[in-house]
Amino acid sequence: MLKKRLVARLDVKGENLIKGINLEGLRIVGKPGEFAQYYYESGIDELLYIDSVASLYGRNNLHEVVAKAAEKVFIPITVGGGVRSVDDARQLVLAGADKIAINTAAVHRPELLTEVAEVYGSQAVVLSVQAVRQTAEQWEVFVENGRESTGLDVISWIRKAIDLGAGEILLTSVDQEGTQKGMDLALIKAVTEFSNVPVIASGGVGSPNDFCDALQQDCDAVAVASQLHYKSASVAQFKQCAKQAGYAIRGAVQ
C-alpha cells in the first residue's frame, strides 16, 4: 500500500541552507548538500528545496544546488521559489528537479499550472500554498514567501488549482512555520477533506508526535525543517513514531 512520506524541507539562500520563523528572519544552518546527503542516507522519502530569496532576484537560482544533489541522491527532489514560466520549470527539471513547486506566479496567472502540467504531467506540478489563518475555519493565501496578502481563500484557490492541473499541494501554515509549536491541524484537515490529489503538510513540526498528529488529518506527507536541521529529532525517530501509530512508511535506514 501507498506509504506516508517524510519530506525534508531545505530553504536555501545562495549557497546556504537557512531557517526562519514565520518565513522571515533568516539564520544560516549550513551547506544544503551535506544535509541532503545525510537525510538521503538516513532514509528520508523526498527532498524539498525552496529558494527563499527568489523574489528579490526575480527568478529561482537553485540550479547548481539541485544539480549537485541530483548527482548523489536518488530520491525525488521538488524545487520551488520564483518559478514564473514553463522555461523556468524546464531549467530546474534539467538540473535534476522531479517536481516543481509554484506559488506566486500561479496566483497571478493560474494558467501557468496548466502549461507546466501539459509538458511534465500534473504529477510534477506542486501548488505551494502559504496559508495565514483568518478565523477558526478560514485561511488566506499569501504570496512572495509569506509577505503579501492576496485576499484569496485557501480552499477555493486549491480547488481551482487542482482543476487547472496541480497534481500535489504543498500546504504551509505561515502562522506555525518555524515555531516548532505544532502544525495547524484544522488547516490540514480542511484541505484533505476535499483534495483528490496528495497533500504535503508543512509548518510547525516540533516533535515526531506532531508528524503523527498531521498524518491523522489524512495528509499524505509532512515536510519538516527545523527539527531535522537542528538535529532535535532524527529521520529514524520520526518514522518510528509513524510506525508505532500504525501508519505505513518506508523504513528509516536503507
Next chain:
Amino acid sequence: MSEIAKAKIAVIDCDSGNLPNVCRALQLLGVDPVIVNSPEQLIEAEKIVLPGVGAYAHAMENLNRSGLAAAIRESAVKGTPVLGICLGMQLLFSQSHEFGITSGLDLISGEVLPLMSAEAEHTDVECSAKKVHIGWNELHAPKDGVHAYLGDVYFAHSYHAVPENSDTILARSDFNGKQFVAWVKQDNVCGLQFHPEKSGAMGLGILKQFIFNFSPELYNSSQLQALSQQAV
C-alpha cells in the same frame, strides 16, 4: 563534422523530464549512456532505455517525427533489450486513452488508462481516493502462486498500463484499493511504471540488473526477490 555517437547504452530523448536523472543513475552504475535523438544512433545499441514523463501524445509525436519510433521497434524485433520507465513503459503499449486515443509503440499488447475515471474525478465519491499516484509504494511479484513483497519504489503517475497477456506482468502495486501493473516484461522488452532512478538503492539495483545481468527468459519470483536484496 564529427561522427554521430553510436550508443551502446542508448537513452532515448523524447523531450521528457526524467532523462537527466536516468542518465545520472546510469552513470553512478558505471555506464556511459548516450542520449539518442536520431535513428542512426540506435544501430549499434546494446540496450535501449526509454524514459518519459508528461503527455503521451507529445512523446509519441516526437518519436514518430524523429524516426525513433520505427528504429526502437526495429531494434526490439532484433532482440535488443528495451527498458521503458514511467511514461516510457506506457509508450511500449498499443494505445493510450489520455486526451482521446493515441497509438503507442505497440511492442506489448494492451492499453493505457487513467487511474481514476472521469466520472469518479468529478463526484466526491470517496474522499480518500486520489487521481494522481505519488509516493513510495510496495511492489508485489505474483509468480508461482506467491505474492512476494519485493520492496518499496517511487511512483508518480496518473495513468496505468493494462497488458492483454497477464504473463507479461512481473510485479503489481495497489492504489485507491485496486491493483495495477508496475513491472512488465515480454521477451526483451521491459517496462517499469515506477522511477528506478528515484527509488534509492532498490531502484538502482533494478537498473543495474537490466544493464549488467539481463536475460530474455522470464524472471521467476525468487530471482526477483534476490534482485530486491541487491544493494548498490
